[in-house]
Amino acid sequence: DQQVKQNSPSLSVQEGRISILNCDYTNSMFDYFLWYKKYPAEGPTFLISISSIKDKNEDGRFTVFLNKSAKHLSLHIVPSQPGDSAVYFCAASASTGNQFYFGTGTSLTVIP
Amino acid sequence: DGGITQSPKYLFRKEGQNVTLSCEQNLNHDAMYWYRQDPGQGLRLIYYSQIVNDFQKGDIAEGYSVSREKKESFPLTVTSAQKNPTAFYLCASSISRISYEQYFGPGTRLTVT
Numbered sequence: 257d258q259q260v261k262q263n264s265p266s267l268s269v270q271e272g273r274i275s276i277l278n279c280d281y282t283n284s285m286f287d288y289f290l291w292y293k294k295y296p297a298e299g300p301t302f303l304i305s306i307s308s309i310k311d312k313n314e315d316g317r318f319t320v321f322l323n324k325s326a327k328h329l330s331l332h333i334v335p336s337q338p339g340d341s342a343v344y345f346c347a348a349s350a351s352t353g354n355q356f357y358f359g360t361g362t363s364l365t366v367i368p
Numbered sequence: 369d370g371g372i373t374q375s376p377k378y379l380f381r382k383e384g385q386n387v388t389l390s391c392e393q394n395l396n397h398d399a400m401y402w403y404r405q406d407p408g409q410g411l412r413l414i415y416y417s418q419i420v421n422d423f424q425k426g427d428i429a430e431g432y433s434v435s436r437e438k439k440e441s442f443p444l445t446v447t448s449a450q451k452n453p454t455a456f457y458l459c460a461s462s463i464s465r466i467s468y469e470q471y472f473g474p475g476t477r478l479t480v481t
Binding site for chain 2 (some may be wrong): 299
């Protein structure tokens, strides 16, 4: 059973606009969340993280929001750039656990 | 230049043959991981190792084996017992088990026919 879900397989956004990628999780024990970015034929690269003690974390154009009651997190990219076109994975972990659980990914296309 | 290397990038094998995928890191990380990615699915954990000479099964370990004789190396063997071995395999490492950021290699695409 998929514990981390990204229900939108793809998203297209105009350059300069905001991209919002969503992620839902089912395990209430998850307390640390990551976003990774992946280009074709490459391994994922770490983008941004958030722990459950926060509801927002910002790094430049990237902001992650966490809604613990809804078991939902989102990644905002503002402004979107063509180089942001990639697959984005969210991942979740419990501090008592040994692994991350990954979502299925959302393919973002930023249109120039 | 620190990082994780996986070789080869593409690998082709006949059904019934065992094949070993290489993963090397020079980040001085204690923990290493193997994931499998299939189309439309997230990364699924095959095996992980927190220290040398120790490793644990992940969610989909059946048909796979690993070794961790050196800190830098964590090879994965896909055995003939693995029913659907064709996939994209990713190796990752992190400073320690409690370190949350994992660094990934470029991956190996294995095709078994």
